[in-house]
Amino acid sequence: MKKLNALTLILATIFVTSCFEDGDDIPVTTRDINDFVWSGMNEKYLYKDNISDLSDNRFSGNAEYSSYLNDFDSPFELFESLIYERETVDRFSWIVDNYLALEQLFTGNTVTNAMEYSIYDSPNSTTDAYGVIRLVLPNGPADNNNLKRGDVFYAVDGVGITNDNYRTLLSQDTYTLNLGFYNDKGTIETTDDSIDPTGENITLTKTLYTEDPIFKTEIFNIGGENVGYLMYNGFTAGSETELNAVFSDFKSNNIQHLVLDLRYNPGGSVNVERFLASMVTGQYTGELFQKLIYNSTSQGDNIDYNFANKLDNGASINSLGLDKLYVLATGRSASASEGLINGLEPYLDNIIQIGTTTVGKTQASITLYDSPNFGRTGANSNHTYAMQPLVAIGVNKNNVSVPGTGLPPSFNYEYIENPFNFGVLGDVDEPMLALALADIENSTGKVSEIKSKSTQSFKLLMDSNDLNPYEGGMIID
Numbered sequence: 001m002k003k004l005n006a007l008t009l010i011l012a013t014i015f016v017t018s019c020f021e022d023g024d025d026i027p028v029t030t031r032d033i034n035d036f037v038w039s040g041m042n043e044k045y046l047y048k049d050n051i052s053d054l055s056d057n058r059f060s061g062n063a064e065y066s067s068y069l070n071d072f073d074s075p076f077e078l079f080e081s082l083i084y085e086r087e088t089v090d091r092f093s094w095i096v097d098n099y100l101a102l103e104q105l106f107t108g109n110t111v112t113n114a115m116e117y118s119i120y121d122s123p124n125s126t127t128d129a130y131g132v133i134r135l136v137l138p139n140g141p142a143d144n145n146n147l148k149r150g151d152v153f154y155a156v157d158g159v160g161i162t163n164d165n166y167r168t169l170l171s172q173d174t175y176t177l178n179l180g181f182y183n184d185k186g187t188i189e190t191t192d193d194s195i196d197p198t199g200e201n202i203t204l205t206k207t208l209y210t211e212d213p214i215f216k217t218e219i220f221n222i223g224g225e226n227v228g229y230l231m232y233n234g235f236t237a238g239s240e241t242e243l244n245a246v247f248s249d250f251k252s253n254n255i256q257h258l259v260l261d262l263r264y265n266p267g268g269s270v271n272v273e274r275f276l277a278s279m280v281t282g283q284y285t286g287e288l289f290q291k292l293i294y295n296s297t298s299q300g301d302n303i304d305y306n307f308a309n310k311l312d313n314g315a316s317i318n319s320l321g322l323d324k325l326y327v328l329a330t331g332r333s334a335s336a337s338e339g340l341i342n343g344l345e346p347y348l349d350n351i352i353q354i355g356t357t358t359v360g361k362t363q364a365s366i367t368l369y370d371s372p373n374f375g376r377t378g379a380n381s382n383h384t385y386a387m388q389p390l391v392a393i394g395v396n397k398n399n400v401s402v403p404g405t406g407l408p409p410s411f412n413y414e415y416i417e418n419p420f421n422f423g424v425l426g427d428v429d430e431p432m433l434a435l436a437l438a439d440i441e442n443s444t445g446k447v448s449e450i451k452s453k454s455t456q457s458f459k460l461l462m463d464s465n466d467l468n469p470y471e472g473g474m475i476i477d
Helices: 029-044 062-070 076-083 099-106 168-170 240-252 270-280 334-342 431-440 442-449
Strands: 019-020 027-029 094-095 107-112 116-123 131-134 152-156 175-183 193-207 207-210 214-222 226-233 257-261 267-269 288-294 303-306 324-329 350-355 363-365 386-388 390-395 460-463 474-475
Touching: 019 214, 027 029, 029 062, 029 076, 029 431, 099 107, 099 207, 099 386, 131 168, 152 193, 168 226, 168 460, 214 240, 226 240, 226 431, 240 270, 257 431, 267 270, 267 334, 270 288, 270 303, 270 334, 270 474, 288 334, 324 334, 324 431, 334 390, 334 474, 350 386, 350 431, 431 442
Parallel strands: 226 257, 257 324, 267 474, 324 350, 363 474
Antiparallel strands: 019 027, 094 386, 107 207, 116 131, 116 460, 131 152, 152 175, 175 193, 214 226, 288 303, 288 390, 363 390
16 A cells, blocks of 8 residues: 555544644644655655555555554654664654754754763762763854863753753753863772862853864874874765865875764765765775665665765865775764765775774665655645654665664774863874874874773763754765
8 A cells, every 4th residue: 555645535524633733724633644654654664564554455445544543642653653673773763743943954054052062970979960061063152152172061050960850951942051070189099089160150042053064174294194184073965065175175285094083973965975985085986885775665766876076066076095094983973974984895995993883873764744755845734744764774885784783993993082081173182083193103002002091981871962863864865
């Protein structure tokens, strides 16, 4: 059974409790939206064959389908019932009731303080917590208030952070961070360690902010060889032109090594991913970089992404022709970040991944609207529900996908960021970058020294990305 919009006429007299109205006061029932949810998932969902309720012959006729739709009180409830193994396999499909906000997110426009942070258990406490800022974006509220990477906060609005309240405190549009510092009392013992106030308080108000995913670029000379560094925080559609300009600069400076920093990159456009892979290489134009495989009834939608020598606007790609790449990655590197590594792996002689194991998201998603072909054009104007289900799985030219457990760091290049030894991003002494530079310099002594400062003694409770679950992904343009 394909899309059952014809049932709308047959079921028009059947109402369930919730109604939504547009500016013309035309009601749309929950059942109507449930029809969109089931139809879209039946046609597009990657794991359709694993969900019996999505089978094409699931319903004997309109009456049974009508009864099924009316069993769900909300589109969210129906959508969730159709997800395959939410905890282990499909952790990433979602539905929203406001696709206008979703579209803003995909363009990099979000209401935010323009900073990222991690929340940890406080020392010698089973209930208290504290935060450490790990990324401050330029010219945003946090930057304009002189907050910086490594700053510690122990309370919000004067309320001490605990294991139970940090989400509520930090989800507000305006709040005051009460800054502190980690006090080790000058000893190696940890039993008396504490988070103490500095007396400084910073009030932040979230604003609409457009992030430039190219956070930092640098060129270093290490042992007589030029090393390019790029911190790229999101495969944002449209950023390929600026990326190409960065690689033009790298190329004119005869870059011989590249350190690609994806440690906080949650993913984004598959097409941009392909262009970046082409900039790193250049010697594989026309060859298969990655392919997306759809569900069994949508095999005609399968897409091949080949290495390119031109952007979509016709501009020639600036390629470095490298056969070795350093990638900085963590448990916040996902989707297109992982796809880039996986897609390059069959081609490059060596990819050295420094950091921790990545998220493990092998699948791509697409936005489905309530329209005849699930596209944006012709979307039902009576509501703003949209779905972002997984619809395809990405594999490299050898048909290998990113494992659900993530991509582990290269042997002997494991490094866990220490919140009290973060360093300055893009600086030669920042630990993860320093590991790559030490390897380029062939200094095993420096590698050992840097790794000795990694730590697992701080228990991570939450990352600010957890408050933005729709960010990133592997998005099909």
